[in-house]
Amino acid sequence: MIEITPDRIDATPIIESVRTPLAGAVCSFLGTVREITGETRTIGLEYEAYPVMAAKKLAELEAEARSRWPILEAALVHRVGRLDPGEISVVVAVSCPHRQEAFEACRWLIDTLKEVVPIWKKDVEDVASFVDLPPGT
Amino acid sequence: MIEITPDRIDATPIIESVRTPLAGAVCSFLGTVREITGETRTIGLEYEAYPVMAAKKLAELEAEARSRWPILEAALVHRVGRLDPGEISVVVAVSCPHRQEAFEACRWLIDTLKEVVPIWKKDVEDVASFVDLPPGT
Amino acid sequence: MKATILLFASARETVGAPSLTVELDENSTVGGLRSALARACPALIPLLPFLRIAIDSEYARNDQQIIPHDAELAVIPPVSGGSSLEIPAPP
Amino acid sequence: MKATILLFASARETVGAPSLTVELDENSTVGGLRSALARACPALIPLLPFLRIAIDSEYARNDQQIIPHDAELAVIPPVSGGSSLEIPAPP
Numbered sequence: 001m002i003e004i005t006p007d008r009i010d011a012t013p014i015i016e017s018v019r020t021p022l023a024g025a026v027c028s029f030l031g032t033v034r035e036i037t038g039e040t041r042t043i044g045l046e047y048e049a050y051p052v053m054a055a056k057k058l059a060e061l062e063a064e065a066r067s068r069w070p071i072l073e074a075a076l077v078h079r080v081g082r083l084d085p086g087e088i089s090v091v092v093a094v095s096c097p098h099r100q101e102a103f104e105a106c107r108w109l110i111d112t113l114k115e116v117v118p119i120w121k122k123d124v125e126d127v128a129s130f131v132d133l134p135p136g137t
Numbered sequence: 138m139i140e141i142t143p144d145r146i147d148a149t150p151i152i153e154s155v156r157t158p159l160a161g162a163v164c165s166f167l168g169t170v171r172e173i174t175g176e177t178r179t180i181g182l183e184y185e186a187y188p189v190m191a192a193k194k195l196a197e198l199e200a201e202a203r204s205r206w207p208i209l210e211a212a213l214v215h216r217v218g219r220l221d222p223g224e225i226s227v228v229v230a231v232s233c234p235h236r237q238e239a240f241e242a243c244r245w246l247i248d249t250l251k252e253v254v255p256i257w258k259k260d261v262e263d264v265a266s267f268v269d270l271p272p273g274t
Numbered sequence: 275m276k277a278t279i280l281l282f283a284s285a286r287e288t289v290g291a292p293s294l295t296v297e298l299d300e301n302s303t304v305g306g307l308r309s310a311l312a313r314a315c316p317a318l319i320p321l322l323p324f325l326r327i328a329i330d331s332e333y334a335r336n337d338q339q340i341i342p343h344d345a346e347l348a349v350i351p352p353v354s355g356g357s358s359l360e361i362p363a364p365p
Numbered sequence: 366m367k368a369t370i371l372l373f374a375s376a377r378e379t380v381g382a383p384s385l386t387v388e389l390d391e392n393s394t395v396g397g398l399r400s401a402l403a404r405a406c407p408a409l410i411p412l413l414p415f416l417r418i419a420i421d422s423e424y425a426r427n428d429q430q431i432i433p434h435d436a437e438l439a440v441i442p443p444v445s446g447g448s449s450l451e452i453p454a455p456p
Binding site: 011015019021024025030033034035036095103110 | 161
């Protein structure tokens with residue numbers, strides 16, 4: 001399953017989609033929007049994709065991972081658009097016969113995804129202080 | 138969340154339980170009963186635990202992992218009893234600020250769990266050929 | 275020939291538009307495209323060392339590669355490896 | 366003193382019971398417990414090199430450790446690292 005979607009991601013069906021009785025191991029990674037990073041509070045992130053190329057690169061990543069590890073099923077789903085803190089931006093799920101392979105493949109997929117798939121993120125600016133001025137100011 | 142349970146495991150609430158807006162990364166591992174291993178078909182696995190010690194070791198593992206990585210939430214759930222092919226025997230889920238930490242902690246937890254937690258598994262023997270003899274034989 | 279280059283993220287914000295049309299020589303290389311981008315929008319110049327060029331959804335492998343006719347061209351800023359759109363300081 | 370040792374997995378199957386009661390000297394060590402297990406059930410002897418002893422849910426650290434009174438003792442066969450209950454062949 002490869003998908004770039006503006007809709008809220010539910011991890012459950014994605015992880016379920018890679019389960020199979022041939023696998024002994026399912027490794028999954030969820031990237032989520034961190035609300036606090038050091039001293040900074042994030043009010044949201046805006047993800048932008050080059051959709052055609054991003055879908056092509058995700059498919060290439062899956063093919064490359066399948067050539068390196070005995071992957072039974074794989075899923076790569078990335079959200080785009082405006083995300084609130086705590087929401088899921090990306091899910092990678094992989095099933096393999098054994099756990100070492102599943103961890104390595106999942107880790108390689110998310111690491112490589114973050115390097116080569118043309119999807120960018122940006123903090124949503126806090127404009128509340130401008131918008132919420134009391135009437136008359 | 139630490140649990141040793143005879144009930145069917147649903148991964149969704151376990152993974153959800155480790156999500157927090159303070160985390161940017163959730164890594165999870167599901168161990169499932171493989172139906173086919175090489176030439177062998179498994180009809181089921183029987184998991185046996187030394188429950189008191191297993192619960193104590195799982196709690197120690199969580200504490201040790203928290204001392205090594207900046208874990209926000211962790212869950213370790215292991216099933217016992219008779220499992221059918223495809224069913225989940227174990228779930229480890231970890232949330233951390235960043236993905237490298239989440240992968241390392243999750244991997245260490247499942248690897249160490251498999252070494253030190255007193256839970257054993259055993260193939261269920263295929264006795265159908267004895268039980269299902271036609272009447273009169 | 276005229277070529278339209280798609281712009282994303284920091285490159286789009288710097289130019290202030292989702293694409294840029296430039297004049298390219300026949301048999302222009304990726305290097306020629308980079309020069310054309312710099313001429314068309316000098317504000318891109320400091321970003322150029324960090325921008326990759328994609329030809330038909332494939333990263334251009336080097337500056338010698340010739341741009342095919344009718345290819346979809348795009349400027350690819352550093353992707354979101356973990357931090358946001360910031361362009362790293364030159365080494 | 367009399368001591369009851371919980372048995373699990375391959376140890377339980379070998380003995381044919383979930384526990385075994387043996388006679389131990391006062392101040393017996395883990396090594397003494399292993400000898401007592403061997404005497405009580407000779408079928409355990411080939412497994413002994415692969416069995417760990419737990420005292421109150423903690424792996425006994427070495428053969429010098431003295432068994433406390435009223436401790437919960439257990440025999441821990443190799444746990445399910447990935448294969449099943451098989452005892453590995455001696456090295």
